[in-house]
Amino acid sequence: MNESDQNPYLRDPPEDLTPIDELDEAEREARRLREAIRHHDRRYYVENDPEIADRTYDTLFQRLVDIEESFGLQIPDSPTRRVGGEPVEELETVEHVAPMLSIQQSGDAADVREFAERMDREIGEVTYTCEPKFDGVSIEVVYDEGVFERAVTRGNGREGDDVSANVRTIRSIPQRLRGEYPDFLAVRGEIFMPRDAFQAYNRERVERGDEPFANPRNATAGTIRQLDPTVTAERPLDCFFYDILDASEGIATHWEELDALESYGLQTNDRAELAADIDEAIAYRDRLVEDREGLNYEIDGVVIKVDEKAACEELGTTSRHYRWAFAYKFPARAGETAIQDVALQVGRTGRLTPVALLDPVDVGGVTVSRASLHNPAEIEEKEVNVGDVVRVERAGDVIPYVDEVVEKRSSGYFEFPATCPVCDSAIERDGPIAFCTGGLACPAQLRRSVEYYASDSGLDIEGLGGERVDQLLEAGLVEESVADLYRLERADLVELEGWGQKSAENLLAELEASKSPPLFAFLAAIGIPHVGRATARELAGAFGDLDGLMDASEDELREVDEIGEVVAREIRDFFDSEGNRRVLRELREAGVEPERAEDRESGDTLSGLTVVFTGSLPDRTRSEAQGLIEGAGGSVTGSVSGNTDYLVVGENPGSSKREDAADEGVPELTPEEFEALVDESEEADRQEQQESSNQRTLEDTFQ
Known part of the structure; x- marks a missing residue:
């Protein structure tokens, strides 16, 4: 009786398992678990006929992980490698065992018949193997003594990227062959993302705010070239094999190759057929067009191959194409x-x-x-x-x-x-x-909330654009709300790709400077529905401080200019949300306290002036400075353009805005020059208000 016959995990795994620290033969236990998991992987991922429950499988898999780690029994082809390995810095280029050429193709039946006529002229009557043309990523997989050695993308047909660490995570690709396999085997297959898995994965991306993939092929190509195998392991990839590129044992026909691949434990497609002539091959294509929508994988045509391998060798290749195969393409789905x-x-x-x-x-x-x-x-x-x-x-x-x-x-x-x-x-x-109604506490709104909070429509926190927000979220440094920004530490930031001491210090300085924003800027930044900067100014002027606005009734809100019934209800609902109130409490606990709105009329002495800031100002916060400009009728933007009048350069400025200003011929202002500009504006505003007051007094005297 061999060990497989004694393996308790193959058919009906026991529920009571010996504790790992009490195992007498850990190596034998690991072998049995590997054999069982490979068996169950095949039943589930290749044959679609699982024998055990998912929970039982997970228990066996975790037991193998624990045994390998506890006793140092990790091996290269263990199923535990499926969960991904260490990230790589770049993908290495590897030469193929045999060229991976492309196939001539056309969607015109006349071209297919012309191909068949050429076959008749050059080698006589032939039989064809017909297979679906998968719309995925072509791959070469090499096995040595039945053990997975490497996987390489098609690349330029002569060499490609070594994606072995990623391909190991695909559960339908065996780490070890089964049956009577040759000593050496190089096979060609197509990695793809099943249609149902693609839709589910895109749904997850849409709901968490990520851009969905355009189609399954793009999703597959992006996944297989990931530098971090753990990312690949999380994505639902599959693979069909259809060709032997090289082997220590020869096979006579393509049809027999498919049988051999399946006997080795490699997944093949069950829609392949033999065709006695080109008419049968064309009929096969027409049937597959009709069945296309019912398949759980994308195909864009059929591949018609001369079946006899000896005839294929006689026909040979061009520099780019196999001369013994033709792809009959489907019409594109249109509209x-x-x-x-x-x-x-x-x-x-x-x-x-x-x-x-x-x-x-x-x-x-x-x-x-x-x-x-x-x-x-x-x-x-x-x-x-x-x-x-x-x-x-x-x-x-x-x-x-x-x-x-x-x-x-x-x-x-x-x-x-x-x-x-x-x-x-x-x-x-x-x-x-x-x-x-989750508001600031909804994770799906988090990225957009943080990005908007930091934008020039919010508090204009320089150095916190979309890419950097993504980095903070992916690193877990911002997990729940915008309040997490004020808990960032220099040591965590410098560990992120593309960050250094200076960029970390600049961001922390920007965040510190944003803790005392004008009330209107803060209200615009926190994302109250229907409340932009103009409406926020009206609210700030009407209620004076944050607490006054948070406690305002719908009736009181409707008394403010430009605030109607719908907007008043939205504002009230926003501040009634416990999640939003929690985030506002956390912001205040972090030191963020909006300044009380000034009870004075806005001026227009800087009307038409556009200013951009870079770096921190020594005497006032960025938001306060922005409020002064906008209060005088000017505008503040986050980037330099040909319409910018001044770039105000403070301490620790960024280089990109200064470079843009130089390119556009935009003059720079020092903080002292900016303060002089503001003083002139305020003095002009006071004079206008005084003249207006005098005029009203004069009019009252003569009434």
């Missing part, structure tokens, strides 16, 4: 496609935008896999639901949107859930629009 899912994208202010996740379709020469559904009212009006076939258009040749349902395959329309898919806060309707 009409099926909705596979609907995801809800949460905006900065909590607005929920429904996004249709589509079977990729060509719209005006661009592959589209998502389209806007605008809002719940439009979904109801058009009666759009998952499964329906819709016509997709592109607004201004840019933004795809669902124009209409052309084939109703569902009942009713997509209904919004009661709660936010990200933070589980209640969803509320405001006419045709839906909002998440």
